[in-house]
Amino acid sequence: MRLNTERKEEPLFIKVHEKDNVAIVVNAGGLKEGTTFSNGLVLTSRVPEGHKVALKEIAEKDEIIRYGEVIGKALKPIKKGSWVEESMVELPIPPDLHKLSIATRVPDALPPLEGYTFRGFRNPDGSVGIKNVLGISTSVQCVVGVLDFAVKRIKNELLPNYPNVDDVVAINHQYGCGVAIQAPEAIIPIRTLQNLAKHPNFGGEALIIGLGCEKLSPLMLAPDGKDRDILSLQEQAGFSDMVTNIMNMAEEKLEKLNLRKREICSVSDLVVGLQCGGSDAFSGVTANPAVGYAADLLVRAGATVMFSEVTEVRDAVNLLTPRCETKEIGNALIKEMQWYDEYLQKGKADRSANPSPGNKKGGLSNIVEKSLGSIVKSGSSAISGVLAPGEKATQKGLLYAATPASDFVCGTLQLASGMHLQVFTTGRGTPYGLAMAPVIKVSTRNALAEQWNDLIDVNAGTIATGESTIEDVGWEIFHHIIEVASGERKTWADQWGLHNDLALFNPAPIT
Amino acid sequence: MRLNTERKEEPLFIKVHEKDNVAIVVNAGGLKEGTTFSNGLVLTSRVPEGHKVALKEIAEKDEIIRYGEVIGKALKPIKKGSWVEESMVELPIPPDLHKLSIATRVPDALPPLEGYTFRGFRNPDGSVGIKNVLGISTSVQCVVGVLDFAVKRIKNELLPNYPNVDDVVAINHQYGCGVAIQAPEAIIPIRTLQNLAKHPNFGGEALIIGLGCEKLSPLMLAPDGKDRDILSLQEQAGFSDMVTNIMNMAEEKLEKLNLRKREICSVSDLVVGLQCGGSDAFSGVTANPAVGYAADLLVRAGATVMFSEVTEVRDAVNLLTPRCETKEIGNALIKEMQWYDEYLQKGKADRSANPSPGNKKGGLSNIVEKSLGSIVKSGSSAISGVLAPGEKATQKGLLYAATPASDFVCGTLQLASGMHLQVFTTGRGTPYGLAMAPVIKVSTRNALAEQWNDLIDVNAGTIATGESTIEDVGWEIFHHIIEVASGERKTWADQWGLHNDLALFNPAPIT
Ligand SMILES: [Ca+2]
Ligand SMILES: [Ca+2]
Ligand SMILES: [Ca+2]
Ligand SMILES: [Ca+2]
Ligand SMILES: [Ca+2]
Structure with missing residues (x-):
């Protein structure tokens, strides 16, 4: 249109x-x-x-x-x-979670879209990576200083010898000790770290650096539960020894990873995350609908597409439960909303505090208006699954992956769910990037795309001025995804190396 | 002895x-x-x-x-x-907070210790810095990628021209947006960021980088409430412009900071934080008593000394309230314990989950034993003040600064309270460091000091083997503090550049 x-x-x-x-x-x-x-x-x-x-x-x-x-x-x-x-x-009262109709308007399956492929790295477990990265997990933040030092040296001294390896990424975080690890909600950060270590871009070869006395055992992060790839710093003879041993383990992995080669893969192997950040009134009429169109293309091509951000979906959830394929999926969606309602209530958080001042300055009056503009990212297909925060996606189609709206927390959780790349819409503008997976930034307005021409990857602002259509930009995003996934194109964030830290979602106490 | x-x-x-x-x-x-x-x-x-x-x-x-x-x-x-x-x-039942005796055994003032000085940087407001650092605050994590890029260039291209400036430090964090900023507990992270920006090592010259649409206004971080030193990324013409403008602002500040010179200052100008991490059964008999002795020396010399870590103090708080100078101070201490009890209860955290497995392997049966060994760090003087998490210290003497025990969260909060340097005791060993302030690591055992001879600054293990006394090591720590504060000695962490990320304490929800 x-x-x-x-x-x-x-x-x-x-x-x-x-x-x-x-x-x-x-x-x-x-x-x-x-x-x-x-x-x-x-x-x-x-x-x-x-x-x-x-x-x-x-x-x-x-x-x-x-x-x-x-x-x-x-x-x-x-x-x-x-x-x-x-x-x-x-502000209207939010939809009553006990009175939602579920699976009452399930959209018919969209016509299949065939023949679209990309060049990815096939992993031993059948999954596909879109980058070839040496991932280094950490069981606790205590090791970060040493690991950062070692990673710098690995990048400078070893990586150039392994031309097929794209990058070395440390999964640093603020968890592992000094946290209530037996609290019920600790399952969220622990599951997130476990699934991050298994990210498909790591080719099943992640190293794990632990300290030795932390609450979160490094073994809990080992993909196969074996301690083969774990280095415990307390067992090393000082700092120099730590660095030497991390580098030695890294070199062994680099040799293996260097053998990985890109091959033709179906778009159905892709897992794409959707998110918005710094929204404005155009988000819901330009960038988000275009992303929704691209989401439909991906679903038609058999891929996995995740949309997220509970606090931005909550006030329009009455439009989502009818689209759930089954009662079970609808109830899972409601359960995530309920959990979040209680979480916010426990912290005495005021629901009207989202949108941000920037959102409001951009024209979004309240969370209902923001939500309506946000959920159009999900396109028009049936919702075929719901993931709790940090759960790994195992299905195809459109999934609701429950996450906070915080760009970094959402990004981290979608990565844990296996996201290969993220499509990120922004109206006000944010220079967001992730080290583990490319982020394609879509501008809602021409002015932002012009002002930030070395940061914005796709401009959807032309939809507002009539220079292009939602379908045009939707296809542009779809093709952009394929080129980035194939390693033929770099996002601006990757070009500059703009990578934000991971931000774990830990609703349990700090101790 | x-x-x-x-x-x-x-x-x-x-x-x-x-x-x-x-x-x-x-x-x-x-x-x-x-x-x-x-x-x-x-x-x-x-x-x-x-x-x-x-x-x-x-x-x-x-x-x-x-x-x-x-x-x-x-x-x-x-x-x-x-x-x-x-x-x-x-496990015994924790002391009942309603039945504590307060100010009943207030120790007499210790004999003054005069004539000890160090060489520090006097600030316009009368406070003193022990390093000369260009601090760059951030109002939101969205800006971190860009700022890290700019800081790397500032360090490589500008810093060498300003020989009197020691370092450039970005105050990165995971707050500012996507958080419940109006929740009652949001006061803690906001106050922490405000006080970090005013850290005495920054000489009152911190820059602030904001995005433009975040919930936490950059103005809230400006020490004088003026927008003079704020750069808003959304107002810049793209990435290259952002980097150029950050560098230009940094250069102006570097010129000013380069004029700072060390001068003789009294030890009473120092604010020293105490903490332990990776404790073992020796912590409470070697390193912590030696730190306690040094704490007494510092208090006698008129300095400010903070001990912290609520979860490790809670079970021995009955030994602390009698030492509080006044009823008010005792009640403030109890209030912090109460707040934390409720915080842990809300998150259904099990109190017996501290100590960590490493603590237990090291011989600490339970939190009571750990607490008794932990509070000896506070020495023997009266408690002359209590700080809520992230509050700035404004008094001399021994203060209880309420923080979680998590090394990074405690470190960040003590920095916000104005800590110049931290004395950190460890039994199991952790390669902990902070960019904003030196961390002096004290080993509880000879074996660790030998094994980690390029990480441990002071060995208190000799107390256990009778090779030295608590007094000997206490004086060694005291002299070590003065040398580090004067810039004459580097901690191992600073020598290697081992700096952990800041970790804000945000008990309010993520949105
Ligand atoms: Ca959003
Ligand atoms: Ca977001
Ligand atoms: Ca401790
Ligand atoms: Ca600690
Ligand atoms: Ca970092």
Whole structure:
């Protein structure tokens, strides 16, 4: 679909759904009072870029409708043509988790998309890596200083001798000791670390560096439960010995990894994660729908696609449970929402505190509006599975992987689920990257893509100005994924080496 | 006091208090059944190094006494001369926080210790730094990739031109967005970041890098609440521009910092943090008492000394509240214990889960025994203040700074409290270091000091073998602190550049 908008210079708004009584202003810098749109609508006040304009008179207590859904009620009468500010919109009550309909509107399977391949590294267990990386796990943060020192030397002195190996990555984290490891919720960080060590880009060859007295036993991280690839620092004769022995173990692994070669793989071998960060009002009408279109293409090609971010899905979950393939899947989704409701309540967190100030400045009034714009990333297919935080994906199709919305925590958990690469949409802009897997950054606005032309990989802003369609950008993202997965193209973050630290999700106490 | 032990080769045990009915075996590798000590005691079973031997017959349900305090009751009869294993000791109930006596045994002020100075950097606000560091704060983890890239270039290209500046340190962390910033407990991470930016080693010149849409406003981190030294990445024209502008701001600061010169300062200007990590049964009889002696010297010299680690103090808090100078200070201490009790309970954390497996392997049966050995670090002076997690120290004397026991979280919070350097005791061994402040590592055992001779700064193991006294090592630590503070001596961690990441304490939810 091509949005009904005209040339760049003209005043433009985007109305998403025919029922909507608000639309968002497209023009950079916003539009001033008195501006007349081609349909005759006249602005009765200034409306900033990305913010909402009332398309009709809205009486006090009337519903404000976007995406065809209620995003809140008017706290006072809103004039046709005026700016619908955050303070005018009452936050609706979140969907009651006990009253959701499940599997009632399961979409038909989308037509298969065949013949798309990429060049990946086939692993002994049948999985595929898209990079050839020496992964080094850590059982506790105590070892990080020594490991960082050793990794620097491995990269400088050893890696150049193994041209088929792309990188050396330390899985550093803030867990392992000084934590309540027997608390019920400790299962989340432990499972995450176990699955990170098994990431397909490591080719089943991860090393593990432990200290020796930590609570989290390094053996718990060993993919096969054997201590073959574990180095315990307390058993070493000092610092120099530690570094020498890490380097020796690394060299053995580099020799093995260097034998890996790319081969033709089906797109159905891919596991793609979706996320947004620094959202604005355009996220839900440009980048996220384009990603949703790409998600559908991936699902049609047989791949695994994960969408996440509980706090951004919670307020629109009533639109997701009907799409779940079975009652069991729907109930699993509800269980994750319930767990998170309780988690936030325990910490006395105010649900209205998401969106961030930046989201609000970008035009997102509240979490309902943000959620509606966020879940369009999931495309239109049935939801065929739900993963608890950090669980490994074992199915194909569209999965809901429960994670916080925090970019780094979500990224880390999706990596644990086996994500090969992440598609990340951003409106305000964030220079986000991960060392373990490429991140393709999709801009929601032309202005950001121009301003950050050495950081943004795909520009979906052209959808707002009518220069391209959701389908165009969706296909562009799909092809971009294949090229990155094949090692033929680097994301900007990888080109610069912009890699954020992993951030484990540990809902259990620190001790 | 010189411990009543003899030549290294002979079988040795350490009995700490005359009331004790158990003692710990000193000899490396432990002692076998049938070994006879000089006092006539014969081992009826093997006893590993650092583990406890029964000095008398102990009947079932009898109290097991160490440090003159009850560390538990016997779960079965224990023969004189036999190994007192963890499974034989019942965990006692923790001291009831409502029944503590406060300020009832306030120690008299220790005799002043005058004339000790070091060479530090006097700051405009009167505080003193012991290093001259360009600190770069971050309001959100989104900026870390870019900042790390820029810091590498600053260190390579700019720092060499400013010989009086020691280092450039980025205050990276996992906070700022995707967190429940309005939750009641958010005050802890926010206060911590605010105080880290004001660390005395930064000379009041910290830069702040923000993104632009994060929840934690960079302005909240500015020491004077002005935006002069803030760079917002979303306002920059892409990655290259970000790096250039960070470097330009850094160069301005380097020019200022380069004018700082060391001058003679009183030891009373110092703020020293105390911590232990990877403890064993020797911690409480060698390294920690020696640190306690050094703590007394520092207090006598007018310095600020902080001890911490709630989970290791909780079970011996009944010995601390009587030492508090006033009722108010005692109640503040109890309040911190109460908060932590509730925090652990909310997360369903099992209190017996501390000590770690390594602690237990090292001979520590339970948290009571560990606590008794831990609090001796505080020496013998009155407790003159209590800091909530991340609060800035503003008083002299011995302070209790409430922190988790996690080495990294404790280290980060003590840095926020203004710690110039940390004295860190370890029995099992951990290669711990901090970029913002030197960490002096004190070994509890000779064997560790020998094995890790390129990591351990001070060896307190000689106390166990009678080669030195608690006073000797206490003075050694005191002099070591002065030399490191003056920049005349480097810790091993600083020599190798072993620096662990900061770890914020955020008891509030992730969103
Ligand atoms: Ca998001
Ligand atoms: Ca996110
Ligand atoms: Ca400790
Ligand atoms: Ca500790
Ligand atoms: Ca790091």
